[in-house]
Amino acid sequence: MANPQRGEVEARFDGECKTLCLTLGALAELEGRLQTGDLVGLAERFSGGRISARDLTAILGAGLRGAGNAISDDDLARMSIEGGLKGAAEIAATLLRVTFGETA
Template identity: 75%
Template structure:
């Protein structure tokens, strides 16, 4: 079960419902992997609306590891995502909103 107050979301990836969460460790991983330098750099990178498949893999992979899955980005890249590319992008947006967005 997910806890949105901790920034967790659920998504179907690889035929299973999985928990994703951008923990501090996952965010640090993203900063390094995407060469963003800091959280503001990550925000700037994603604010432009241009996201590569590599970015999606990095976001989802970090989120899965932050949610407790022992999965590599290479393994993730071989998995199906419900809704295909659009579905992967929607999962990434939900994850970023859960991490950085306003709480209701």
């Protein structure tokens, strides 16, 4: 079971419950993948309220890998996410909130 106090979120991918967590390594992966340079740049990128499908894939993929799930972004892009696009956006938003100190 996910622990929001540790920055963990639970979500269903292809009908299977998985834990996501943006560990320090996962955040470093996101910085590099999205070319934000640092955590402030990462926060600024997402604070504007605009997010691309590529951003969602990067956030969810990094979160899944951060929690120990061996999955590529290509595999993730082909998976069914509970709630569809809206569900994916909600998972990403919750993951960012718990990572940066606000519990869901």
